[in-house]
Amino acid sequence: MAHRLKEQYKELLDKKGLTYTFERKRIFEEIxxxxxxxxxxxxxxxxxxxxxxxSRATVYRTIPLLLESGVIQxxxxxxKRDFFEKxxxxxxxxHMICVKCEKIxxxxxxxxxxxxxxxxxxxxxxxxxxxxxxFGYCQKCQ
Amino acid sequence: MAHRLKEQYKELLDKKGLTYTFERKRIFEEIxxxxxxxxxxxxxxxxxxxxxxxSRATVYRTIPLLLESGVIQxxxxxxKRDFFEKxxxxxxxxHMICVKCEKIxxxxxxxxxxxxxxxxxxxxxxxxxxxxxxFGYCQKCQ
DNA sequence: GGTCTGGTTGAGATCTTGTCTCAAGATTTA
DNA sequence: TAAATCTTGAGACAAGATCTCAACCAGACC
Ligand SMILES: [Zn+2]
Ligand SMILES: [Zn+2]
Ligand SMILES: [Zn+2]
Ligand SMILES: [Zn+2]
Numbered sequence: 650m651a652h653r654l655k656e657q658y659k660e661l662l663d664k665k666g667l668t669y670t671f672e673r674k675r676i677f678e679e680i681x682x683x684x685x686x687x688x689x690x691x692x693x694x695x696x697x698x699x700x701x702x703x704s705r706a707t708v709y710r711t712i713p714l715l716l717e718s719g720v721i722q723x724x725x726x727x728x729k730r731d732f733f734e735k736x737x738x739x740x741x742x743x744h745m746i747c748v749k750c751e752k753i754x755x756x757x758x759x760x761x762x763x764x765x766x767x768x769x770x771x772x773x774x775x776x777x778x779x780x781x782x783x784f785g786y787c788q789k790c791q
Numbered sequence: 792m793a794h795r796l797k798e799q800y801k802e803l804l805d806k807k808g809l810t811y812t813f814e815r816k817r818i819f820e821e822i823x824x825x826x827x828x829x830x831x832x833x834x835x836x837x838x839x840x841x842x843x844x845x846s847r848a849t850v851y852r853t854i855p856l857l858l859e860s861g862v863i864q865x866x867x868x869x870x871k872r873d874f875f876e877k878x879x880x881x882x883x884x885x886h887m888i889c890v891k892c893e894k895i896x897x898x899x900x901x902x903x904x905x906x907x908x909x910x911x912x913x914x915x916x917x918x919x920x921x922x923x924x925x926f927g928y929c930q931k932c933q
Numbered sequence: 934g935g936t937c938t939g940g941t942t943g944a945g946a947t948c949t950t951g952t953c954t955c956a957a958g959a960t961t962t963a
Numbered sequence: 964t965a966a967a968t969c970t971t972g973a974g975a976c977a978a979g980a981t982c983t984c985a986a987c988c989a990g991a992c993c
Contacts, residue, residue: 668940690979707943745910745916754914756910764903769925772930777927779926783910788914812970848952849971851952852970871950
């Protein structure tokens with residue numbers, strides 16, 4: 650999986666006339682080590698902590714490339730920060746979030762995705778990503 | 792409708808030992824003139840444009856009071872700003888948000904709502920509210 | 934090799950959204 | 964009236980994110 654994603658990433662860079670630099674390589678690799686969600690400064694801190702001098706600006710600059718190539722995707726962020734998660738084998742999914750214990754249940758429903766397409770097409774709106782979250786109580790917390 | 796909301800607002804202020812000041816009155820009134828969605832600086836700008844000297848801090852400070860009294864509710868954020876909308880006759884709806892011009896298109900789809908119910912039921916998850924936003928480019932911004 | 938060209942980077946400035954501080958003015962209470 | 968309490972405006976501040984710019988690097992060209 651990671652291999653295919655790396656190819657997509659390299660292809661995007663190539664398509665844009667950009668180089669697969671040391672920094673862009675390291676950022677890709679480091680993300681593969683993160684289990685689930687992350688925010689950009691958290692990612693930057695990992696480099697800083699390891700003594701690698703990759704600048705904050707570069708990390709921030711690389712995020713759009715990772716997003717566009719599908720290596721990562723926007724994740725359900727609760728607060729001020731943008732959160733991301735690496736694209737996993739399951740591909741796109743949405744979230745149910747327990748407001749009590751913060752448990753996250755992922756779901757994916759093709760019908761909903763198709764309806765979204767239909768609706769946006771009808772409004773001539775070109776969707777680049779979406780955020781669909783159901784808040785409430787998980788089985789244990791009811 | 793607006794009258795009942797104003798009463799709720801006044802009651803909340805009273806309950807909290809706060810005064811129904813000129814500024815708090817003007818902010819309530821101005822919101823009634825806004826068709827649907829707004830963000831706080833947008834509201835502030837309306838006063839500035841009209842030459843009314845109500846400070847940004849006061850507008851920001853009043854928002855929690857309006858929220859708590861039910862005069863307004865959180866609405867779609869565009870990913871950066873918090874958006875609000877006044878509580879009114881309009882029922883539940885979701886949003887498409889243009890990431891370029893910030894235009895908001897509302898949509899409502901019973902099938903999606905029903906599928907959400909189905910999915911959450913299947914996971915024994917009790918949904919209290921949801922947030923469904925499609926981000927992208929409106930017709931003009933493509 | 935040396936030079937030109939243009940992508941890339943780091944450091945810090947800047948912008949954006951929202952909160953907080955504090956002194957002055959207004960209001961209520963004693 | 965004086966003291967206590969609210970309220971406000973202006974601007975400082977904070978956090979997240981983006982932008983600027985000079986130095987740097989890599990390939991193209993001579
Ligand atoms: Zn989805
Ligand atoms: Zn729970
Ligand atoms: Zn909905
Ligand atoms: Zn709306």
